[in-house]
Amino acid sequence: MIPSQFDYAAPTTVEEALGLLAGAESAGDDVKLLAGGQSLIPVMKLRMADPSLVVDLGRIPGLSGITDDGASLTIGAMTPHHVVATDPLVAAHVPLLAQAAATVADPQVRHRGTFGGALVHADPAGDMPAPALAVEAVFNLAGPNGNRSVAAADFFQGYFTTAVEEGEILTSITVPKYTGWGSHYGKFTRVAQQWSIVAVAAMVRVEGGVIAEARVGLTNMASTPLRATSTEAALAGCALDATAIAAACAHAAEGTEPASDLNGDADYRRHLVTVVAKRAVMAAAGL
Amino acid sequence: MTATAEGKRAEVGSARLRKEDAHLITGRSRFTDNMVLPGMMHLAMVRSPFAHAKITAIDTSAALASPGVFAVLTGADVAGEQGSLPNAWPVTPDQKAPDHPAIAVEEVAFAGEIVAVVIARSAAAARDAVELVDVDYSELPVVMDLEEAATDKILAHTSLASNKSATWVFDSGDAGTGTAIAEALANSDVVVERTLYQQRLIPAFMEPRSTVVDPTGEQITMWSATQIPHILRLMLALTLGIPESKVRVIAPDVGGGFGGKLQVTPEEIITVVAARRMGKPCKFTETRSESLQVAHHGRAQVQRLKIGATKDGIVTGLHVDLLADMGAYLGLITSGIPVLGAFMYNSIYKFPAYHFECHNIFTNKAWTDAYRGAGRPEATFAIERMMDELAVELGMDPLELREKNWIKHTEFPFTTVAGLEYDTGNYEAATEKALSLFGYEELRAEQKLRRDSNDPVQLGIGISTFTEMCGLAPSRVLGALSYAAGGWEHAQVRVLPTGNVEVVTGSSAHGQGHETAWSQLVADRLGVPFENVEVLHGDTQVAQRGLDTYGSRSLAVGGMAVLAAADKVIEKARAVAAHIMEASEDDLEFANGSFSVKGTETSTSFGEIAFAVFSAHNLPDGMEPNLDSEATYDPVNFSYPHGTHLAAIEVDTETGAVTIRKYVCVDDIGVVVNPMIVEGQVHGGLAQGIAQALFEEAVYDDAGTLVSGSFVDYLVPSAADLPHYITGRTETPSTTNQLGAKGVGEAGTIASTPAIVNGVIDAVRHLGVKDIKMPCTPARVWHALQEAKTTGGAA
């Protein structure tokens, strides 16, 4: 319940924060960036993480908030889940993100926990990565050598590992606006506040009475979030009926490597994802 | 509405709001961890990461050098003073148990066992230094699985030759309460045999345990998050060799217990030892992770069951063979928990033959002990699951089978095959009421529709009846079961000069609302306003005698002691009143708080008598000037609450998810003092029983590490995970106490677990599923369905 001692810095600009990271790196310090802290602080309390320096991003103006860029929205990395879940711009243009954000943990955690923090943390059972993958978000990073952007497809690299290099900071996420798409985040848990056992982020564009295009992101089916590409391909041109959609979603476990834990073994997850995907796609298609 | 001084409204039966609430809703709580004393030091425990190991060396030098650290004590350091933690229930004369030092000296037998304690200026400094204590272990083989432990291939303790602690047997043929079981089963038309599993549970009271010990002066004062201040005081004295009169134990606000704080803990012993060593107050508060790891666990049994019946559905006999997981040690009543269940397997039924045996087995896990219901939920689960299985075997409606076998209300008092005398009960009435609240026939019709249409969401109806023995208990019965203590309870009633009344109770509430309920009892009895009664408890210096709160005993035993003490006050007041009014005691009537002379207008109020006694100017010759009394009540029998619970369960056959669509329970707990409090007890009990059926399980890995070591993995359900409960009551007064009351604390927990599991199985039985281990997780339900498919659904 009591973390190890650490040094604390609360920079007020991104540049200052980058300087602190660079300094810590050259000094060989173990540094952690503190966003909402809803994942970091618990592991520090259990002393599963013992950083020597914590850099709090909470005092940097401009890292939080949602702006309308015309064809896309830019969501500040420090924007709390609660804001993503309730923001009218997100609801209007990428409702999948709003709906997924509303399922993260519990209301108190959603008040503190941040969109960017959850994405960089990249917990395989976390609820934001798979939707970010499905909406093809772009991750905007600041680093010692300037800014760069990473596509969602390249961002999640492994178990709790992303494209964010040491010394870099995720500052915002750019998300295309979607019109003509339906979406649904289907989350399966045993108790309400739990991490996802399996979840599916589904988006479909219906045209001429069939599914013209679909995106299906999977939560907790591997060490990273995945796109269910076989299912997406099978859904293209799929009729709007339960049997056809179920047949397409029967492929949802292809290419996945789910873990076994107290909530379910890998076999169960491979089955479950087909059911959750079918239901999410149907909901996204308005069925 | 305010109760009038005339006491016209009966308090008993009234939904009085609680006297306990004000400080708890405003944040002025007095939980132990809130305590700060001058000079107080803080403890942190060094715990073994290994489930079984020899301690080969401990180097405390780095920890001692850490800032703010005063001392580090190892088991060797305190071996001469820490004693061995008590087991108060040697179930057999030859029961085996390892020595149980608070700080392990040579060997640890479960992960989390304490090997050293750091004493420091702050909790943070103590925690930091824990990391610096260097312990060398030599690992030993671990035995985690109960059935494997029973084979003795690997021993949980090197000091014991076997993992078997004791075998306890009851046989109705031998006891003369029934016929021989082997013959009964041999002569049955049908015998159903099953092995059922009671998973390991964690009581998970919301307040982590905390202890503060102040050793200053001539006395040791302990504040502790405990259910049992009186028993704890005695055990501290016996374990540590301190005169009992020098120990005071206070249970301030205690944040739930559920049996989990019915314990004498290593942490309490260590805090006393540390405080005495340092000569300063010491505090230890556990983290939740520590609490889940080492605060005693519950249930954990393998139940091997055989039930026989005639083809008409008359049960001929029941054979129960248990393995009970003690964990690594025997705690206060670890060994007695399965024995508490032994008398309940026959439940509400008239079985002619019954055999029970349990084998108490050690494993390298946290020790088990009381958890809400303690032995009785296990028994009820077993018999209610078996009645469903038997009904299927006989092709009979499960309710009809139960009705054929239960004791009719006209047959009470009834001596059961387990040798208990049930005084009263009306199973027909409770069941009838439950059925009408539930809509049984409609739900059965819907179930058929869903089955016929092969709906992906199937409906099941779970039934559980139950009875339990509570109000522990007649002392001589406990003696016959080799329990070390009695089952009485003590109370004092003290009338203050103003006529206000202080009630001192030996029960120790931690959420049950005794202050409110006891005030209602006394207000009615003495005819004083509810507001004028103050209830004191939870401090051995205030409530000098008592046996505390567990086993749904407080009202039926403690409440009776309060009434007996109140009656003594009335009798003394009568003598005073007669003297003041110059009348004969025989001519006095006592009603609504005043004595009047029959046939006259002359009367004197309770307040006037109280002041007359205080001033002592004009008392009968030789009368002591006080209006105080005390009473100790020892019940003549248990009380036997009962009830019928019905659950409508939806099973999503695609995901295995289980949803409780409707839950109805009708409990008969006799006369009710405060229906609001009673309903709250039922709700909370249901939540815990449902949690066993669907959510909670303490899981270890093969190496002996608790995998479900936090609330991330030990799934205590939230409001979002539980249904709205429909509750009802029937009222068949108990005749074993004057109040007519029975216990209610455990009722909901006992009946809900089998009701839910029976409902889950009923939903998918037609698909070939006969059993699912608890908790019935979606993965387990789905796998059971797949297995049934591959075996062709052969039920």
Add this chain to the structure above:
Amino acid sequence: MASSTSITVEVDGVSYTDDVEPRLLLVQYLRERLGKTGTVIGCDTTNCGACTVHLDGASVKSCTMFAVQADGHQVTTIEGMAQDGKLAPLQEAFHQCHALQCGFCTPGMIMQSASLLKENPHPTETEIREGLEGNLCRCTGYQNIVAAVKSVADGVEYGDSGLSVSESLTDGETAGVK
């Protein structure tokens, strides 16, 4: 050795300035430095919600925040809920509906319920249950907690039960809401 940081936090309407270690959790600051022990600690993994307080009006788990993060912010604890000696409606409702037994989870339940009603003044029963998903209670089975919150949302007037904020007086009321 980590240095201390000076923080200024307004807690229950009073401004405090203190030097704190960066690792000090907000809940520890409240309990150990300010003596606000009404906020309690029930777990170490951000699950139980017993430590819930309001930070600038929104519920947070004070065990999952460093005190330094609260610098310059407003915190409201259960001890700041009653105003002018009068219980907050939720406090009164918890009492009236028997929504507490041992009372350990109660401060967190009340604080989360207040936040929930601020964001959704007229929740359904399901919305209340989901809104309390981050708060564990082991005594009540939740039914009366849900009823208490619903009653406040429905505008049930309890009147003054006689419960005092400053002193534990007995009261003369019987349960209002079932």
